[in-house]
Amino acid sequence: MDKVKWGVLSTAKIGLSQVVPALQASEHATVAAIASRGQGAAQAAAVSLGIPKAYGSYEELLADPEIEVVYNPLPNHLHLTWSLKALEAGKHVLCEKPLTLDAGEAAKLAEASSRAGRLVAEAFMVRHHPQWRLVKEIAGSGRIGEVRAVQTVFSYFNSDPSNIRNRADMGGGGLYDIGCYAINTARYLLDGEPERVMGLFDTDPALGVDRLISGIAAFPGHRHLSFTCATQLSPCQHVRVLGTRGRIEVAVPFNAPSGAPTHIAVDDGRDLVGGGREEIEIAPCDQYTLQGDAFSRAVRGEEPLEWGIADAVLNMRVIDAFFRSARSAGWEQP
Numbered sequence: 554m555d556k557v558k559w560g561v562l563s564t565a566k567i568g569l570s571q572v573v574p575a576l577q578a579s580e581h582a583t584v585a586a587i588a589s590r591g592q593g594a595a596q597a598a599a600v601s602l603g604i605p606k607a608y609g610s611y612e613e614l615l616a617d618p619e620i621e622v623v624y625n626p627l628p629n630h631l632h633l634t635w636s637l638k639a640l641e642a643g644k645h646v647l648c649e650k651p652l653t654l655d656a657g658e659a660a661k662l663a664e665a666s667s668r669a670g671r672l673v674a675e676a677f678m679v680r681h682h683p684q685w686r687l688v689k690e691i692a693g694s695g696r697i698g699e700v701r702a703v704q705t706v707f708s709y710f711n712s713d714p715s716n717i718r719n720r721a722d723m724g725g726g727g728l729y730d731i732g733c734y735a736i737n738t739a740r741y742l743l744d745g746e747p748e749r750v751m752g753l754f755d756t757d758p759a760l761g762v763d764r765l766i767s768g769i770a771a772f773p774g775h776r777h778l779s780f781t782c783a784t785q786l787s788p789c790q791h792v793r794v795l796g797t798r799g800r801i802e803v804a805v806p807f808n809a810p811s812g813a814p815t816h817i818a819v820d821d822g823r824d825l826v827g828g829g830r831e832e833i834e835i836a837p838c839d840q841y842t843l844q845g846d847a848f849s850r851a852v853r854g855e856e857p858l859e860w861g862i863a864d865a866v867l868n869m870r871v872i873d874a875f876f877r878s879a880r881s882a883g884w885e886q887p
Contacts, residue, residue, distance in 0.1 A: 554581060554850070556582055556849070557581060557622055558620055558622070559584050559624055561586070562611050562625050562627055562639075563588065564598045565627065568624065569602065573602050576845045578839065581853070582849045584602070585604070585605055585606060585620060586620055587602075587606075587614075588614035589607075589608075590609075593609075615638055615642040620644060621644065621852060622647060624647050624648075625646060626649045626676075630722070630723045630724040632652060632653050636652075637665050640662075640666060645852050646672070647845075650676055651729045651733050655872075656866055656872075658869075659862070660866055663865075666862050672852060673865070674858060675868070676844065677860070679737075679806065682838065683836075683838060685741070687835065688801055691819060692796070697794070697799035697801060698796040700743065700776065701795055702779065703742055703743065705738070705793075706782075706790065707731045707790050708731075708781070708783040709784060709786070711784055711785070712760075714760055727766050727782045728752075728754075730784065732780065732875070733872060736778070736868060736875075739770065739778035739780075740871070742794060743776055743778070745774075747771055747887060749770075750768060750770045750887065751769050751883065753879075754766050757785070762784075766783070766875070768781075792806040799822045800822060801818070801820075802820070804817065809840060810837070812837055814835060870887040874886060
């Protein structure tokens with residue numbers, strides 16, 4: 554198949570450092586253009602990364618007839634606006650998480666996607682990494698018995714008031730930024746939707762954004778997700794999948810390195826010192842490249858889109874319920 558031509562909205566760090574290089578290394582995608590709010594920034598990024606075209610406005614990129622897919626890594630509060638504009642311009646859209654700021658906005662994007670006949674997906678790159686597919690396969694095989702719980706920790710330290718993750722007016726905060734991963738991966742592993750959720754939030758008094766969140770989600774079949782995410786704690790990532798006869802541990806679940814192997818462990822629980830522990834190594838890969846190739850193949854009709862806009866709407870419903878729980882101090886239904 555011919556490579557799909559991608560355009561990137563903005564010179565956001567994640568795009569320049571992660572997604573663009575990954576797309577350039579992919580089999581089915583090529584980055585044909587990048588846009589910024591000024592020609593200088595766009596041109597500098599294009600020269601640095603070897604991108605053929607640079608535009609000094611987002612509108613110019615959307616008007617380029619060669620661009621087939623738009624990657625949207627803009628600040629969270631701009632996801633809906635520019636994803637809608639991209640669809641109206643006839644482009645497919647891969648948008649960074651969270652797709653929008655609530656499920657109502659996500660539903661508007663779903664309607665626009667349907668009208669335009671173009672694909673929209675939320676950029677949860679982790680689902681494309683082989684380690685997650687292996688975890689799901691083992692969890693579903695019966696090797697650890699019946700899966701009853703998923704426990705997730707995801708944290709980093711960032712108290713910079715100018716950072717978009719700490720700007721309440723831009724959709725900042727820990728649940729939007731990293732708590733969404735805990736929700737998304739639990740839905741993937743448990744193959745279902747939570748029936749009710751409860752969240753405990755700590756808000757930074759100066760920044761006005763959630764900096765520490767602990768949540769519980771009850772899934773059908775007496776299965777639970779429990780997670781803690783934080784933007785002002787020491788860096789940590791860990792996922793445990795707990796079953797009636799064993800457990801799976803994912804060492805680096807979300808920011809898996811592209812140049813080094815990743816590891817999961819399966820433990821049959823015979824003792825507390827790892828007597829029944831098997832370490833499994835997964836070969837190095839770039840989950841952003843895999844994500845770009847999968848989306849490009851879907852654009853060409855080579856295979857269906859595994860996680861489209863409908864999945865993103867469901868994830869946003871759960872996030873909305875956690876925010877409602879913060880206000881009600883009780884259980885909420887997505």
